[in-house]
Amino acid sequence: MASTAIPGTHIFDGAAARKGYALNAMCFSFNEAANRDAFLRDEDAYCARFGLTAEQRDAVAKRNVLAMMAAGGNIYYLAKLAGIFGLNVQDVGAQQTGMTVDAFKQMLLDNAAAIPTKEMAHG
Amino acid sequence: MAKVIGGVFTSHVPAIGGAIHRGAQNEPYWKPFFDAWPPVREWLGEQVPDVVIMFYNDHGLNFFLDKMPTFAIGAAAQYRNEDEGWGLPPFPVPPGHPELSWAIIEKLVAEEFDITTCQDMLVDHAASIPLALAWPDREAPVKIVPIAINTVQHPLPSAKRCLALGRAVGKALAEWQGDETIMVMGTGGLSHQLDGERAGFMNPEYDLFCMDNLSADPDALTRHSVHEIVELSGTQGVEILNWIAARGALGDKVHEVSRSYHIPISNTAAAVMVLETEAARAAGNAGAEKTAELA
Ligand SMILES: [Fe+2]
Numbered sequence: 353m354a355s356t357a358i359p360g361t362h363i364f365d366g367a368a369a370r371k372g373y374a375l376n377a378m379c380f381s382f383n384e385a386a387n388r389d390a391f392l393r394d395e396d397a398y399c400a401r402f403g404l405t406a407e408q409r410d411a412v413a414k415r416n417v418l419a420m421m422a423a424g425g426n427i428y429y430l431a432k433l434a435g436i437f438g439l440n441v442q443d444v445g446a447q448q449t450g451m452t453v454d455a456f457k458q459m460l461l462d463n464a465a466a467i468p469t470k471e472m473a474h475g
Numbered sequence: 476m477a478k479v480i481g482g483v484f485t486s487h488v489p490a491i492g493g494a495i496h497r498g499a500q501n502e503p504y505w506k507p508f509f510d511a512w513p514p515v516r517e518w519l520g521e522q523v524p525d526v527v528i529m530f531y532n533d534h535g536l537n538f539f540l541d542k543m544p545t546f547a548i549g550a551a552a553q554y555r556n557e558d559e560g561w562g563l564p565p566f567p568v569p570p571g572h573p574e575l576s577w578a579i580i581e582k583l584v585a586e587e588f589d590i591t592t593c594q595d596m597l598v599d600h601a602a603s604i605p606l607a608l609a610w611p612d613r614e615a616p617v618k619i620v621p622i623a624i625n626t627v628q629h630p631l632p633s634a635k636r637c638l639a640l641g642r643a644v645g646k647a648l649a650e651w652q653g654d655e656t657i658m659v660m661g662t663g664g665l666s667h668q669l670d671g672e673r674a675g676f677m678n679p680e681y682d683l684f685c686m687d688n689l690s691a692d693p694d695a696l697t698r699h700s701v702h703e704i705v706e707l708s709g710t711q712g713v714e715i716l717n718w719i720a721a722r723g724a725l726g727d728k729v730h731e732v733s734r735s736y737h738i739p740i741s742n743t744a745a746a747v748m749v750l751e752t753e754a755a756r757a758a759g760n761a762g763a764e765k766t767a768e769l770a
Contacts, residue, residue, distance in 0.1 A: 358706045360673030365629040369540050380539045382560045418672070427670035427710070428534045428627055432560030440490075441742050445674035456675060463677040464738040 364426045372424020375412070378402035379429035388436050417444050477651045478758070480522045481732070481751035482659040482725055483515055483609060484689070484718050487531065487601040490741040492563055495607055511735030511747035512608055518732055518749050519609060522758070524658040526572055527617045528579075528644060529602050530721040531662045532626040532714055534559070536599035543628050544591035546640060548583065549621035550576040551594050556603040566603035567614035575651060576620045582647035588640055596621065601717075605662045608747075618655075624720060626663070626713050634704065635697040637716045641723020648724060661721025663714025665736075667743035670710055677744040681707040682736065685715055690731045690750050693722045711743075728753055 362368070369376075378399065381387045391398040399409050411419035415437060420430055427444075434444050446456035491508070494500060500509040536559050538544065552573050556565040576592075583590050598621050606615040622644070625631055632640075641659075648657055665682040668674055688695040696719050704713050722729075732749040739745070 358673070358702075360671045360676075361668065361705065361710055362671050363629050363702075363705065363710070364627065369628050373540060376540055379560075380535055383536060383558055385558060385562060388560070417670075421670060426535075426540075426627065431669070432535070435561045441669050445669065445742055448670065448672055448674045459675050460677075460739040460742060463675075463679070463744065466677075467679040467736065467738060468683055 374403045375408040376429040379433045382432040477655045480755035484661045484748040486745040487662040488741045507737040514733040524656045526655045526657040527619045528659045529621045530717045531601035537597040547591040547623040549596045554598045566607045569615045572618035579647040586643040631701045637720040638723040641720035645724040659721040659724045661718035663717045665744045665746045666708040666712040668709030676709045
């Protein structure tokens with residue numbers, strides 16, 4: 353990356369897109385319900401079909417989103433995998449920040465406190 | 476001659492679709508967001524657009540990393556919304572307007588934008604949810620031209636380039652000889668970040684900067700690089716690029732009709748705005764005077 357890194361932030365660039373291709377391709381396939389079912393029936397076989405790297409397979413096995421991202425996963429595609437496990441973006445956010453889901457949700461609510469008061473007039 | 480009336484700018488969080496399907500619009504969590512919409516619908520009721528130019532980004536329904544266009548213009552007679560992986564029922568998607576699509580394509584290429592054209596295209600929640608918010612419980616009574624901007628795989632187009640794209644679309648609309656009433660939509664944002672240790676990040680100050688400048692000085696939004704926008708707005712906050720492009724299509728002078736800003740919807744700082752053009756304002760005033768005369 354040419355620019356300075358942004359803390360806690362991973363830019364999905366060409367390097368990530370190359371590294372993560374197999375994992376993201378598998379996640380993209382989950383747009384189809386039949387593929388989600390196939391994954392749930394035999395996770396190993398399904399991951400093998402897409403040629404996941406060992407790092408990607410391990411991250412999926414551990415349901416570890418940060419590890420999936422380190423292996424090139426993109427959150428838009430990973431969200432489809434998370435959905436299979438019944439996880440929404442608050443669950444995923446909690447996992448990545450090491451917070452409980454309730455604490456993460458509270459943090460989201462607390463962001464409202466930073467709304468400049470001028471804005472309130474607009475209603 | 477066609478009339479360009481303005482634009483509706485809105486967040487497009489998938490959870491909004493879930494809330495619509497559950498009928499949760501009046502729950503305390505959702506009400507502040509859905510309350511933004513009656514004024515929008517009132518404006519739509521006055522202006523009665525019949526075409527929507529939809530500036531949005533695809534999240535992995537139509538486009539994958541195998542082929543990822545920077546700017547993709549829909550040129551289909553029909554578009555579909557499908558299962559995006561969560562098994563939600565698809566929203567109805569109105570028909571396309573291939574003739575206008577091709578007029579826009581011709582103009583964009585003449586203006587030296589190297590675009591991708593799509594005669595077969597799925598449109599995801601970023602297009603379908605805004606339409607469902609504007610025209611609830613039915614298929615939107617419009618034709619659409621979807622314009623998808625890559626906000627997924629970096630390098631993304633700069634804000635400056637997106638504004639220029641929108642301005643070129645605006646030129647195409649000005650030259651279009653049809654008699655349609657045309658509006659734009661710009662969807663996504665505002666600040667949010669789904670991924671990484673900074674997940675949950677929002678930035679009301681930057682969002683306010685964007686909303687304050689969108690009407691009078693959209694070029695102010697182009698002074699940040701994409702990297703700076705990610706830093707200010709979050710990894711998915713870069714969807715502001717869709718707003719910037721849509722704004723570009725409206726010409727120099729627009730007026731803010733309504734604005735709503737609410738935190739949070741899901742992991743997102745949610746915003747809804749309506750901007751109208753001079754032409755729409757004149758028509759609205761004429762309509763109001765007529766109503767006054769009749770009263
Ligand atoms: Fe989005």
